[in-house]
Amino acid sequence: MSPSYWLDLFTGKTWEEFLAAGGEVSGYPEGRWNRVKKMKPGDILLCYITGVSRWIGALEVTGQPFRSDEPIWEDQIYPSRLPVKVLIALQPEHAIPVQLMRDRLSYFQNAESSMAWTGHFRSSPTREKEEDAQEVMKALADAQRHPVVREVNARKWGRKPRTFDSTQGPVTIPEEVSEPAPEPEESLEPAQTEQEVTHEEIQWVLLKLGSEMGFDLWVAKNDRHRQYAGQPFGEFPGMRDSLPAQFDPATNRTIELIDVLWLRGNAIEAAFEVEHSTAIYSGLLRMSDLVAMQPNINIRLYIVAPDNRRDKVLTEIARPTFARMKPPLYEHCQFIPYSELKRNEEKLRGYLQHMKPEFLDEFSESAQPGY
16 A cells, blocks of 8 residues: 655754654644544655745654654644654755745646645645655655755744644644744844835835846836936836736726836736835735735735834734635735845846746745744
8 A cells, every 4th residue: 555645844943853853753733633643654754844945855654643742842842743764854955945846746736826835835744645745755856866055044944933723723833943043144134234224225126126037117106206226216127107907997006006016018927015114004905905806816925024024014914804805815925024135136136137036935935824
């Protein structure tokens, strides 16, 4: 009888704790016990690191599920447990970004929104489709034989995911990380830089990125007169004078006030709201109005804000007003901190003409609760 394949979610910290404890026990919240009991010796666990969104390893179940409070993870107990052995454990810098496999994994296909795939990684264990599992196992084996170094975002590796209540209890993953350990990287720039960065500078960076990638541009109707570094926004190469005609007047009145849009033909590829010091709620209302008026829209939506506003942004997106929408706003929306936007713009100068909007996923953060 062939094994079943299961998704096993970690964060950087809980993966390190799992390995430090010998790599012999995988654990889950109490509320996942009924699902854990279905797992059998010989089943395979596909290990995925949330935050950085990468496949990092594979484990084999070696015995029967059991309950235990023996300390393994610092921040939570995860008492629903399985004995396992490590089949593959990649180094963090060799782990496989899930976005590289979007053409091979079923949950990327026919997605209702650009971020709908993140729902697959909301909790574990979850049974994987055979065809998806085989693709992941093949990719892991290839990465083990021929490792490729890819920079790991330290903030995402060390993030503490949010949780939310469901009918099955708190939905979370074997992770709960304390705030990022590498304090130097976290504290050297944001405190100083965010006092100096302006709303106009971030809009300029987004317009510059889009222009260099070959997109047409739109800047909020009431911001066209603004400028940064001597460049008026309304004179950016590729700046549109009008929005695509595919939307009704009410939708267009909402869209025309969004801070920055990247467009290709009649399609909006990405929309950005910069929340520098004003109430985050106003930008989210524009995003939610867009989703409510066009529920089948497939646009990447981003809230760009200072690093120290991260928790505020994600809390606002999770408000019942937005979470009860159909679809919920968090399925469309991602957060980009100022520091990551500026760092990646500098790093990719000269290469942007070869990039696709998906590169934003490398440093943006899903707003889905528990992801």
